[in-house]
Amino acid sequence: MAKIELKNVKKSYGAVDVIKGIDLTIEKGEFMVFVGPSGCGKSTLLRLISGLEEISSGDMLFDNDRVNNVLPSQRGIAMVFQSYALYPHMSVYDNMAFGMKLAKASPEAMKKRVMEAAKLLQIDHLLDRLPKQLSGGQRQRVAIGRAIVRDPRVFLFDEPLSNLDAALRVQTRLEIAKLHHSMTDVTMIYVTHDQVEAMTLADRIAVLRDGRLEQVGSPAELYERPNSIFVAGFIGSPKMNFLTGKFASDHGCATLGIRSEHIDVVEGGLWTGEIVHAEDLGSDNYLFVEVGSDEPMIVRREGKLTMKVGDTVSLSPKAGQLHKFDQNGKPIR
Amino acid sequence: MTASKTAIGRESGLSLQKQRQKAAFWFLAPMLIALFCVAAWPLLRTVWFSLTDTSLNNLYGGKWIGFDNYLRVQTLSNGTVRYKGTLVDPAWWNAVWNTVRFSVASVVCETILGLIVALVLNAEFKGRGFVRAAILIPWAIPTIVSAKMWAWMLNDQYGILNDMALNLGLISSKIAWTANSDTAMYAVLMVDIWKTTPFMALLCLAGLQMVPRDIYEAAKIDGINPVKVFFKITLPLIRPALMVAVIFRMLDALRIFDLIYVLTPNSASTKTMSVISRENLIEFDKFAYGSAQSTLLFAILAIFVSLYIWLGKVDLSGEGGK
Numbered sequence: 001m002a003k004i005e006l007k008n009v010k011k012s013y014g015a016v017d018v019i020k021g022i023d024l025t026i027e028k029g030e031f032m033v034f035v036g037p038s039g040c041g042k043s044t045l046l047r048l049i050s051g052l053e054e055i056s057s058g059d060m061l062f063d064n065d066r067v068n069n070v071l072p073s074q075r076g077i078a079m080v081f082q083s084y085a086l087y088p089h090m091s092v093y094d095n096m097a098f099g100m101k102l103a104k105a106s107p108e109a110m111k112k113r114v115m116e117a118a119k120l121l122q123i124d125h126l127l128d129r130l131p132k133q134l135s136g137g138q139r140q141r142v143a144i145g146r147a148i149v150r151d152p153r154v155f156l157f158d159e160p161l162s163n164l165d166a167a168l169r170v171q172t173r174l175e176i177a178k179l180h181h182s183m184t185d186v187t188m189i190y191v192t193h194d195q196v197e198a199m200t201l202a203d204r205i206a207v208l209r210d211g212r213l214e215q216v217g218s219p220a221e222l223y224e225r226p227n228s229i230f231v232a233g234f235i236g237s238p239k240m241n242f243l244t245g246k247f248a249s250d251h252g253c254a255t256l257g258i259r260s261e262h263i264d265v266v267e268g269g270l271w272t273g274e275i276v277h278a279e280d281l282g283s284d285n286y287l288f289v290e291v292g293s294d295e296p297m298i299v300r301r302e303g304k305l306t307m308k309v310g311d312t313v314s315l316s317p318k319a320g321q322l323h324k325f326d327q328n329g330k331p332i333r
Numbered sequence: 334m335t336a337s338k339t340a341i342g343r344e345s346g347l348s349l350q351k352q353r354q355k356a357a358f359w360f361l362a363p364m365l366i367a368l369f370c371v372a373a374w375p376l377l378r379t380v381w382f383s384l385t386d387t388s389l390n391n392l393y394g395g396k397w398i399g400f401d402n403y404l405r406v407q408t409l410s411n412g413t414v415r416y417k418g419t420l421v422d423p424a425w426w427n428a429v430w431n432t433v434r435f436s437v438a439s440v441v442c443e444t445i446l447g448l449i450v451a452l453v454l455n456a457e458f459k460g461r462g463f464v465r466a467a468i469l470i471p472w473a474i475p476t477i478v479s480a481k482m483w484a485w486m487l488n489d490q491y492g493i494l495n496d497m498a499l500n501l502g503l504i505s506s507k508i509a510w511t512a513n514s515d516t517a518m519y520a521v522l523m524v525d526i527w528k529t530t531p532f533m534a535l536l537c538l539a540g541l542q543m544v545p546r547d548i549y550e551a552a553k554i555d556g557i558n559p560v561k562v563f564f565k566i567t568l569p570l571i572r573p574a575l576m577v578a579v580i581f582r583m584l585d586a587l588r589i590f591d592l593i594y595v596l597t598p599n600s601a602s603t604k605t606m607s608v609i610s611r612e613n614l615i616e617f618d619k620f621a622y623g624s625a626q627s628t629l630l631f632a633i634l635a636i637f638v639s640l641y642i643w644l645g646k647v648d649l650s651g652e653g654g655k
Contacts, residue, residue: 052554071553071556072553073553073555073556077554079554081550083545083547084547085548085550085551087551087566088570089570098557099555099556099557102565146551
């Protein structure tokens with residue numbers, strides 16, 4: 001377990017600033033997710049914490065000890081890579097035991113540790129196989145197993161689910177969540193560009209944009225009280241509806257935001273328009289309504305789709321669910 | 334890839350699989366014909382010549398004499414039994430030994446040096462592209478040119494290497510590197526290693542670049558020291574590429590001719606199988622005898638390569654594990 005503090009951490013490659021000064025504290029045993037669009041610096045930030053990259057300025061503290069110049073292997077971390085990064089010529093067992101073997105651990109201790117991790121991840125029947133004989137999901141579990149065997153203070157995940165198909169992604173996500181619950185004293189940091197992963201796994205989410213922290217908070221906090229238009233648009237699926245021009249000025253703001261599930265279809269509502277597209281997901285349905293704003297307004301309704309394209313509907317926001325933003329994209333509260 | 338396809342798929346009577354095979358055959362045919370003309374036919378002719386008494390001035394008048402060029406028993410009038418032919422020719426076995434010695438030494442050195450160079454070139458540094466191109470220069474120079482160049486540098490009277498070594502006090506008197514039978518092989522080896530290490534380096538580099546960077550990072554986090562990373566991770570992963578590179582070089586080295594012919598002509602201490610068979614074929618007018626030696630050279634090469642592929646489990650199919 002470790003508490004990780006970043007103090008004005010910066011990273012630049014030549015003239016390009018990738019991380020532009022980040023202050024962040026990650027508590028012991030916390031599951032922190034870094035999320036943001038590609039190129040926002042989230043993976044770089046993870047690599048800085050791992051020690052695979054050196055920070056250009058600022059301080060990094062693990063349990064109050066400065067680790068700026070500590071080797072990755074001395075930081076008490078384990079990392080799970082997007083590409084799994086398994087050693088292709090070694091069996092699953094050797095992959096998991098490799099670090100311990102070279103650290104001259106006793107064979108019994110090694111075996112015990114590997115077996116424990118393998119059982120936890122239900123890969124104990126695969127130990128003799130080579131990585132190429134495994135499916136993507138199994139490989140990723142081996143990679144996680146290798147990380148567990150290291151018995152780390154901090155677990156780092158670099159987009160671990162990106163190479164898996166949709167079904168496996170959900171399943172592996174669940175396993176990572178279970179892992180977090182069973183290893184309560186281990187700090188976990190997880191990088192993803194997928195806000196659904198962020199919302200479902202995180203204790204807290206750090207939204208990054210252009211090498212800066214946009215907002216840090218619990219999933220509910222980010223969802224309900226986004227600190228900027230960027231966060232409001234990034235968190236939540238479907239995306240929050242944004243209205244500008246007269247729609248916004250009527251409510252005394254530059255941009256008006258409303259989530260799709262916070263709009264009711266009513267008689268004589270605030271906005272009226274024609275349904276230009278509809279999606280039926282079974283449990284709920286989405287209406288795309290042309291109300292005269294830049295993009296069609298998305299309305300989420302429960303149950304089966306009852307309206308059809310071409311119908312005209314009248315919409316009204318639920319009370320107290322409007323997000324108002326000023327010219328700079330900051331919320332007006 | 335059907336050969337003929339009309340606007341509306343005409344039923345040709347052949348299954349798709351058959352059509353594909355037919356098309357493949359026609360695509361391969363020119364290649365097979367070319368290979369037969371430039372490889373199989375000369376080889377078969379050589380084997381044929383080796384079983385006759387053909388001479389250079391009467392190429393088509395050779396008579397079949399069986400395996401006499403390889404080995405024949407002569408019983409002299411006084412009753413002594415004498416064995417003749419290539420297989421009991423000390424000059425031939427000297428050439429075989431020279432070739433094997435040269436091949437093993439040069440390929441081992443080139444592989445090790447090539448790997449070291451490749452590891453350096455695989456690292457990120459400024460001007461890497463330029464260095465990669467520059468290092469190929471020895472390989473790009475025609476062997477005749479580089480052999481001549483080195484012959485001058487190694488010259489016992491005017492050679493720059495003797496001059497430098499003398500001035501540095503490494504040697505007490507000038508050495509005739511290429512003429513002296515003790516040093517001739519070293520001179521040949523040195524030039525060959527100089528020339529071919531870049532080629533090896535490039536093949537190794539191609540192998541190294543196939544190793545994903547993530548694996549090195551995982552090893553870094555596992556805290557494995559770089560030397561162990563090399564022997565436990567890098568080397569096993571580039572082994573397939575390395576094995577293929579070695580076999581290429583070995584084939585080249587076993588039939589070396591030009592460098593030795595130019596650098597150390599007529600030196601018994603460097604004469605290889607190719608050199609001695611050419612000597613017999615052309616200079617000594619023992620055309621059939623030379624053909625027998627060429628055939629043996631081919632046989633030795635074939636046996637060696639088969640053994641290597643079999644023992645080394647070299648994967649030439651390109652379907653190796655990811």
